[in-house]
Each structure stands twice: as C-alpha cells, then as structure tokens.
Amino acid sequence: MKPEVYFSSIQGRSRSECFRELLNNMDGVLSRFKKGSFVGIKMTVGEKKNTGHIKPELVKILVENLKRRGARPFVFDTNVIYRGQRQNAVDHLNLAYQKGFTPDRLGCPYIIADSVFGTDSKTVKADFRHVKEIRVPSLVTVLEDLVVLSHITGHVMTGYAASIKNVGMGMASRAGKQVQHSSMKPVINASKCTLCGCCIESCPVSAVSELSRKAFINSNLCIGCGECIACCKFDAVQVHWHEDESIFAERMVEYASGILAHIRNKVFMDFALDITEECDCIAGSDPHIVEDAGILASTDIVAADKAAFDMLTKKTDIFSREGKIGVHQRQFEHAGEIGLGSTDYSLIEV
Numbered sequence: 001m002k003p004e005v006y007f008s009s010i011q012g013r014s015r016s017e018c019f020r021e022l023l024n025n026m027d028g029v030l031s032r033f034k035k036g037s038f039v040g041i042k043m044t045v046g047e048k049k050n051t052g053h054i055k056p057e058l059v060k061i062l063v064e065n066l067k068r069r070g071a072r073p074f075v076f077d078t079n080v081i082y083r084g085q086r087q088n089a090v091d092h093l094n095l096a097y098q099k100g101f102t103p104d105r106l107g108c109p110y111i112i113a114d115s116v117f118g119t120d121s122k123t124v125k126a127d128f129r130h131v132k133e134i135r136v137p138s139l140v141t142v143l144e145d146l147v148v149l150s151h152i153t154g155h156v157m158t159g160y161a162a163s164i165k166n167v168g169m170g171m172a173s174r175a176g177k178q179v180q181h182s183s184m185k186p187v188i189n190a191s192k193c194t195l196c197g198c199c200i201e202s203c204p205v206s207a208v209s210e211l212s213r214k215a216f217i218n219s220n221l222c223i224g225c226g227e228c229i230a231c232c233k234f235d236a237v238q239v240h241w242h243e244d245e246s247i248f249a250e251r252m253v254e255y256a257s258g259i260l261a262h263i264r265n266k267v268f269m270d271f272a273l274d275i276t277e278e279c280d281c282i283a284g285s286d287p288h289i290v291e292d293a294g295i296l297a298s299t300d301i302v303a304a305d306k307a308a309f310d311m312l313t314k315k316t317d318i319f320s321r322e323g324k325i326g327v328h329q330r331q332f333e334h335a336g337e338i339g340l341g342s343t344d345y346s347l348i349e350v
C-alpha cells in the first residue's frame with residue numbers, strides 16, 4: 001500500500017489554521033505519541049539573517065497538541081560544521097532565543113543535542129554502500145519518538161532540501177556531518193577568481209589561502225563543508241557536480257536511514273512556505289521566490305519529501321539549477337534502493 005501524505009493548503013487559510021487543520025486530520029497518526037513519552041521535535045532556526053525558517057508560533061501549535069496527549073515534547077537541533085552562530089551550543093541557543101525560540105513562546109524547552117562544542121558523538125554500526133557507521137549525538141541513539149519539522153528550500157549541493165536533509169545531516173553530530181561532506185573537494189577556477197577574500201574568511205578549517213593573487217584550496221585540509229561554494233559570488237569555486245554531489249546525496253540518505261532505524265515513532269512535516277533558493281544555513285536568502293503551497297506530512301520521509309517536490313516543481317525550477325539536475329533525483333532513487341521510504345504515495349488533501 002502506498003504511504004499516505006497529508007496536505008493542508010495555505011489557500012484561504014492563515015498559517016496557524018493551515019497547520020491546525022493538518023494536525024486535526026492526522027489525529028490517528030499523532031496518537032502514537034503516548035502519555036509520558038519524550039517527543040523530540042527536530043527543526044532548525046537557521047542563520048542569523050535568515051528569515052525563511054519555520055516560526056515559533058507554528059511550532060507551539062504542535063507542542064500544545066502533543067502536550068494535550070500527555071507527551072513531553074522538546075525542540076532540538078545540532079551544531080553545524082561551518083562558521084557561524086550555530087557552531088557551538090551557547091551561541092546557537094542565544095541565536096535561537098533572539099529569533100523567538102524561547103521556552104515561553106514554544107511551550108517547551110529548546111535543546112542543542114550534541115553538547116556545548118558538538119563533541120557528543122556516538123558511533124553506531126550501519127551497512128550501506130558508503131556509510132558503514134553513523135556518528136550521532138547520544139540523544140539520537142535513545143530517542144523513541146520524533147517529529148521532524150522541515151522548511152523546504154533549495155540547496156547548494158543537492159538542489160532540494162526537506163526532511164531527508166533535516167534528518168540525515170541535521171541529526172548527525174558534527175563528526176557525522178563532516179564525514180558526509182568528505183566527498184566534496186572544490187577547486188578554484190583562477191580565471192574567475194577576483195580575490196574578494198570571502199572564501200578565505202569563511203573556511204572553517206583555513207583550507208583556503210592566497211596564491212599568486214588568487215584563492216587556492218588545500219584539498220588535504222578541506223572538509224568539504226561547501227561554505228566557499230555558497231559565499232563565492234563569482235562562480236569561481238567549482239566541484240564535479242554530478243560525481244561529488246551525487247555521492248554526497250547518497251551519503252546523506254544513508255545517514256537518514258541509519259538514524260531513523262533506531263526510532264520507533266516518527267512523523268515528517270514539510271513546510272512549503274517562505275521557500276528560499278538556499279537552505280536556512282545560508283543567511284539572507286529571499287523567501288518569496290515561490291508561491292506558498294501549504295504543509296505536507298507523512299510517516300514516510302521519502303513520500304513526504306517527494307510529494308512536496310512534485311507539487312513545487314510544477315511552480316518553479318529552482319531545485320534544478322544548473323549542475324543540480326539529477327542530484328535530487330539520485331537522492332530519491334537511492335532512498336528507494338536502501339528502503340528508506342517510498343517515492344510513490346497517496347496524497348490526502350485536508
């Protein structure tokens with residue numbers, strides 16, 4: 001039987017009405033979160049100047065719903081590997097509070113799962129094509145109940161990002177994130193480099209330096225985080241898109257599968273609202289490039305992401321920017337190959 005994907009359209013509804021309608025129609029699904037259970041709500045607040053992320057008022061609607069069931073929800077995220085305010089839990093939490101993700105406004109705590117410096121990282125065995133072990137915060141190894149709230153965006157490496165990315169990358173420890181990025185080894189196209197310095201300043205491991213009045217990447221130091229690709233305005237940082245990024249996408253899918261294998265009850269909610277060309281890790285992306293569609297949800301992570309993708313690609317081609325065509329397709333294909341979920345689904349409009 002095809003997995004069900006619930007869709008609540010934003011047309012004629014406020015955002016809170018749209019989300020409440022979705023949750024009301026998923027009562028049977030949400031009833032699996034029992035009295036007393038600790039339900040982790042995975043989401044991200046995004047970088048400082050990013051405005052497209054899911055807002056605390058919407059998260060609170062879910063928190064209240066879970067609390068009415070007697071569950072003990074908490075919101076969580078992990079630290080990132082690139083430079084910025086989410087690289088450690090102190091700055092990360094301060095940023096979250098500044099953006100309104102306070103316990104008062106959420107109705108529950110906001111937790112950084114992998115400790116102050118992102119060093120809480122356990123290794124769990126896996127058996128995939130690329131990934132033979134996953135590295136995750138210890139919380140992830142004991143979590144039994146999970147709701148993933150994902151803001152749908154474009155993505156500098158995979159073209160499209162929703163729940164698979166939020167889990168595969170977003171629930172890995174910093175060590176796990178680094179492993180997933182390790183196939184990415186960008187190089188500088190010297191003829192395009194203006195030596196603006198952005199990549200040199202933004203590289204978290206000082207792998208970029210100046211050489212003969214151009215930027216130069218030391219591939220022995222590079223951890224493949226993609227920060228230099230995101231910041232270069234001159235298209236001078238280049239990777240082998242189809243090769244490197246497809247492997248990156250496959251690793252991320254395998255990580256998502258390894259992580260979810262240990263979690264009993266899970267629901268994935270994809271917000272097709274304020275869609276941006278780049279993910280929330282990149283500041284200042286314009287959230288108004290695609291018309292809002294609504295919110296989709298499923299117990300099948302692949303079905304949720306694919307249904308949203310199919311819906312949105314009728315309105316925009318931002319997920320298939322030059323170089324990215326095929327990468328998100330590979331993400332879905334590989335997810336099917338390893339049994340993460342189904343690319344086929346039944347859409348239920350609520």
Ligand code: SF4
Nearest residue numbers: 193194196197199232
């Ligand atoms: S960001 Fe681009 S243009 Fe600027 S120094 Fe780096 S490679 Fe050169």
Ligand code: SF4
Nearest residue numbers: 203222223225226228
């Ligand atoms: S060179 Fe680029 S991809 Fe490599 S670590 Fe530095 S910023 Fe990240």
